[in-house]
Amino acid sequence: MVYGQPATQFDTRMEDVTQGLYRMAHDTERMVGRAMALVGQPVVDVAAIREADDQVDRAEVEIEEAAVEILALHHPVASDLRVLVTVLKINNDLERIGDHAVNIAEAAARLSKARRKVPIPPELEEMSRMARAMLRDALDAFVHQNAEDGQSVIMRDDRLDQLQDSLVRVMITHMPEHNFSGCLQVILIGRNLERIGDLATNIGEDVVYMVKGTTIRHQDHSG
Amino acid sequence: MILATERLGVVYGDTPVISDITLGIAAQRVTAFIGPSGCGKSTLLRCFNRMNDLRPDARISGQVLFHGQDLYGEGVEPADIRRRIGMVFQKPNPFPKSVFDNIAFGLRINGFRDDIGDRVEESLRAAALWDEVGHRLRSDARRLSRGQQQRLCIARALAIEPEVLLMDEPASALDPIATRRIEELIGELKQNYTIVVVTHNMQQAARISQTTAFLHMGELVEYNDTERLFTNPGDERTEAYITGRLG
Numbered sequence: 001m002v003y004g005q006p007a008t009q010f011d012t013r014m015e016d017v018t019q020g021l022y023r024m025a026h027d028t029e030r031m032v033g034r035a036m037a038l039v040g041q042p043v044v045d046v047a048a049i050r051e052a053d054d055q056v057d058r059a060e061v062e063i064e065e066a067a068v069e070i071l072a073l074h075h076p077v078a079s080d081l082r083v084l085v086t087v088l089k090i091n092n093d094l095e096r097i098g099d100h101a102v103n104i105a106e107a108a109a110r111l112s113k114a115r116r117k118v119p120i121p122p123e124l125e126e127m128s129r130m131a132r133a134m135l136r137d138a139l140d141a142f143v144h145q146n147a148e149d150g151q152s153v154i155m156r157d158d159r160l161d162q163l164q165d166s167l168v169r170v171m172i173t174h175m176p177e178h179n180f181s182g183c184l185q186v187i188l189i190g191r192n193l194e195r196i197g198d199l200a201t202n203i204g205e206d207v208v209y210m211v212k213g214t215t216i217r218h219q220d221h222s223g
Numbered sequence: 224m225i226l227a228t229e230r231l232g233v234v235y236g237d238t239p240v241i242s243d244i245t246l247g248i249a250a251q252r253v254t255a256f257i258g259p260s261g262c263g264k265s266t267l268l269r270c271f272n273r274m275n276d277l278r279p280d281a282r283i284s285g286q287v288l289f290h291g292q293d294l295y296g297e298g299v300e301p302a303d304i305r306r307r308i309g310m311v312f313q314k315p316n317p318f319p320k321s322v323f324d325n326i327a328f329g330l331r332i333n334g335f336r337d338d339i340g341d342r343v344e345e346s347l348r349a350a351a352l353w354d355e356v357g358h359r360l361r362s363d364a365r366r367l368s369r370g371q372q373q374r375l376c377i378a379r380a381l382a383i384e385p386e387v388l389l390m391d392e393p394a395s396a397l398d399p400i401a402t403r404r405i406e407e408l409i410g411e412l413k414q415n416y417t418i419v420v421v422t423h424n425m426q427q428a429a430r431i432s433q434t435t436a437f438l439h440m441g442e443l444v445e446y447n448d449t450e451r452l453f454t455n456p457g458d459e460r461t462e463a464y465i466t467g468r469l470g
Contacts, residue, residue: 010467075426076466077425077429077453077454077465077466078453078454078455078456078462078465078466079462079466080466081453081454082454082455212455213454213455214455
């Protein structure tokens with residue numbers, strides 16, 4: 001809403017905030033990919049991922065400040081308000097996804113130091129593909145303001161949860177014959193991917209709210 | 224519905240101001256009319272207590288119903304209507320009299336004879352003004368602040384026990400603190416009165432009303448729950464207006 005203010009000034013500010021979020025989304029998505037690329041490597045350097053996370057944290061603060069300024073100065077309503085609320089929520093979700101990417105990289109570093117090589121089950125690779133695809137599609141749905149694409153992300157979360165359950169069972173089975181700590185790192189990586197899937201689901205739900213104005217959180221989407 | 228319009232139209236001379244407006248006003252709620260300048264929101268408000276009768280070039284079509292009775296029907300007295308449906312204007316307009324007499328005057332000309340003092344106090348309390356002026360009832364009302372003057376006008380309207388209060392931009396001439404007092408007062412008054420407010424301030428409409436009507440070029444574009452209208456409007460013209468993008 002731009003009541004009493006030139007529309008162009010408001011539109012420019014909104015554009016700046018959403019562009020900032022797009023950049024942050026791109027950076028976060030890359031971080032997850034880079035962190036997963038470290039899993040199974042003999043030597044793992046976590047520093048670059050931590051540095052990227054610091055940048056994501058700074059971007060989160062900047063986007064939040066800019067969004068709060070728009071709320072204070074322009075009092076947006078209707079679709080503008082829904083976009084801004086969604087930006088604030090996705091901003092927070094992306095920051096947490098960055099933290100999960102760091103967790104994955106740190107687990108990969110501990111895994112690389114395991115005395116005995118731990119087999120990486122196919123479930124983990126599928127989880128990685130799936131969580132990253134969910135994140136990418138949720139962010140695309142936000143960029144293109146497409147509620148159907150947002151909804152489709154939500155439907156995939158159950159499958160990711162099943163893969164996580166399966167991964168835990170496989171690794172517990174392997175534990176006696178392989179390195180205990182190494183198996184635990186694989187489970188932790190899976191757990192972080194599962195959380196990234198949850199956050200991608202949140203983003204999908206928020207996109208549906210942004211586009212349609214209806215809240216679909218905390219509903220059973222399995223049917 | 225305490226008030227309703229059926230295909231209401233108003234023409235000033237040859238110029239149609241509002242046309243084909245059908246809506247119902249729920250009792251003991253605050254209903255806001257919003258829209259750009261010249262959209263007909265004040266004209267619509269003034270139909271509810273026949274204030275448009277004061278314009279000789281005004282012609283009304285359709286119906287305005289109060290408790291199901293046509294306000295423009297035969298034998299309906301405008302003065303009686305205005306007693307039951309009071310009005311508060313944009314600029315506070317106290318009479319050049321004392322605080323007490325501003326309220327007592329209206330009571331007397333409306334035939335109230337007994338307990339005038341008690342009624343004055345009750346009205347000032349209802350308008351959240353008693354604590355500020357109760358000790359200086361004989362002071363000239365024009366010496367009050369503008370915000371107090373506006374609340375005095377509300378007290379004056381309340382004194383004759385109307386069912387409905389129409390307010391035409393009641394806070395637009397006031398500073399932010401006085402505006403907040405008026406908004407709080409409107410929230411309290413809706414317990415006992417039906418309130419219809421015209422405001423150009425959309426944030427104010429969002430804060431004080433439960434139902435909002437958006438008018439554009441004399442047409443009722445959307446009539447919706449206020450929360451819904453300001454978060455997810457049903458008509459793209461409403462969306463364009465409230466987001467400041469109406470061409």
